[in-house]
Amino acid sequence: MKEKLPLGERPEVKIVGNAPKELKEGLRKIYATLFGEGHFTDLPEDLYLRVREKEIQKEQLDRDIIRACNDLTNEVLERNGSQSFDIPERNIHILPSEFYHQVHPTMGKVPAATLMERQAIIIDDEIRKKLIEYASSILHEMFHLKGYYAEESSKINGDKNEYTKSKYRLGFMIFSLSKKDRQLKGIHVKSFIGLNEAIVSTFESTHLQELLRRVAVPDMDTKNFPLETSGEDSYVPQKKVFKVIVESIAKAQDMTEEEVINLFYKAHNDGHILGVARLIEKTFGKGFFRFIGTMDKGEKSAGRVMDYLQKQRRLLKRK
Ligand SMILES: [Zn+2]
DSSP, X not given: OOOOOOTTOOOOOEEESSSOHHHHHHHHHHHHHTXXXXXXXXXXXXXXXXXXXXXXXXXXXXXXXHHHHHHHHHHHHHHTTOOOOOOOGGGEEEEOHHHHHHHSGGGTTOSEEEEGGGTEEEEEGGGGGSHHHHHHHHHHHHHHHTSOEEEEOOBOSSSSOOBOOEEEEETTEEEOOHHHHHHXXXXXXXXSHHHHHHHHHHHHHHHHHHHHHHSOOTTOOGGXXXXXXXXXXXXXXXXXXXXXXXXXXXXXXXXXXXXXXXXHHHHHHHOOOHHHHHHHHHHHOTTHHHHHTTOOSSHHHHHHHHHHHHHHHHHHHHO
């Protein structure tokens, strides 16, 4: 088993692209400091000051929930042979609802968000009123934050010595390289968004019960609480697709479903997705891994992938 990294450290963030070595090294170093004293200094100064000023002080229950989420995610990382590391409590920010939506206007109704480039999680204070949803959201975001992360830094066309800085990999998600972005008129394309959320949400729903067991939630009858249907219950169609994928691989490759799910968790955390890709293609046929990559957060694309999966399953059964 790999030893957990000391508090304040995270696995190295890989930087790809054609930017000079020193620049990429600089970016890597920034990430190395984000869990330490340098946390948040990469934010524009005005926003940094406002987050500090407006952040709601955590109570004991908030701290207990954060610690339990940190422990639970680490236990899964360790069990799968991935590098475990702690997310310091101060990297989690509970923000007044209105301000939360100002900091991250694209978040819409999502009650919590992971800011990968800041190695932080922000939470809408509004969701704290519903404790189970609140705890569930932190568990979800923490698994995102412990996912594999890589960026790209490349030279911008022209004479100036300017370089891009953009996401390249995040968990299972793959982002287009900047050269391709230019061809696509600046659109930063992502793939495997749906599968990534399905994996993280599956982790969330299967560990929520255990999380609530570890946290003394006051005035809450967790025993009689319908946990399966609680929480944001996010990404249901994507989770269903993932479930079929897991069941089919387990059957075809003579593995338990838990073993298959753990392979996906591990790939999400280490970034080595090729092994899982091969298993998927062995089970469903060539080209299918790429096809899953087209599944996004919407219901339509999940439905399309599900239709294909069912068809393939029937074909496989006839063999
Ligand atoms: Zn998510």
